[in-house]
Amino acid sequence: MTIQPPHPTDLSKIARVAENTGVFSAEELRVVRQMLDTFFRPAPDDDYEFLISRNGAPDSVAGFACFGPTPFTDRIWDLYWICVDRTQQCTGIGSQLLRQIENDLRTRGARAIYLETSDSTAYAPARRFYERHGYERVAHLDDFYAPGEGKVMYRKVLQK
Ligand SMILES: CC(C)(COP(=O)(O)OP(=O)(O)OC[C@H]1O[C@@H](n2cnc3c(N)ncnc32)[C@H](O)[C@@H]1OP(=O)(O)O)[C@@H](O)C(=O)NCCC(=O)NCCS
Numbered sequence: 001m002t003i004q005p006p007h008p009t010d011l012s013k014i015a016r017v018a019e020n021t022g023v024f025s026a027e028e029l030r031v032v033r034q035m036l037d038t039f040f041r042p043a044p045d046d047d048y049e050f051l052i053s054r055n056g057a058p059d060s061v062a063g064f065a066c067f068g069p070t071p072f073t074d075r076i077w078d079l080y081w082i083c084v085d086r087t088q089q090c091t092g093i094g095s096q097l098l099r100q101i102e103n104d105l106r107t108r109g110a111r112a113i114y115l116e117t118s119d120s121t122a123y124a125p126a127r128r129f130y131e132r133h134g135y136e137r138v139a140h141l142d143d144f145y146a147p148g149e150g151k152v153m154y155r156k157v158l159q160k
Pocket of ligand 1 (some may be wrong): 160
């Protein structure tokens with residue numbers, strides 16, 4: 001398993017991994033594509049970074065993560081997406097992606113990583129995954145995404 005930045009030829013495979021999880025809405029999938037387009041622009045800005053996991057074939061995409069510096073903060077980063085191919089979940093790929101991002105960002109001086117997710121049942125495995133990786137719940141906003149569906153914010157402090 002290798003973790004590396006994606007190549008433009010990986011774009012549709014990354015989008016397919018996101019689609020196949022079945023947890024993201026059409027709007028969320030459109031945003032993933034927009035972020036990928038921004039990332040692959042000839043003169044990319046520094047808002048988003050992507051890493052993918054290749055598991056087996058050199059052109060395979062088993063999972064991806066997207067993260068970036070949070071605007072107007074001192075060394076705070078957002079984890080926007082982390083997603084593993086449905087058929088390859090629970091084999092350690094997500095953990096490896098997350099650890100790699102944390103190690104990279106720690107080396108780059110990041111103070112903390114924040115992420116947001118839904119409090120719905122569909123995201124229970126994702127919340128457990130973050131908690132097992134040391135992310136602490138720092139906020140819960142009821143009815144944020146929709147009536148009955150709130151937002152949970154998590155934080156992992158990397159260094160003071
Ligand atoms: C959340 C997500 C990214 C986790 O990725 P993953 O690759 O499945 O995660 P891991 O395999 O590293 O760990 C998941 C579980 O598998 C277990 N596991 C890890 N390696 C394992 C192995 N070799 N054999 C069996 N189980 C294993 C871990 O103990 C972990 O248990 P937990 O659910 O209690 O935390 C993935 O499930 C996913 O893509 N979900 C859909 C999209 C999503 O919800 N994304 C987050 C919101 S943006």
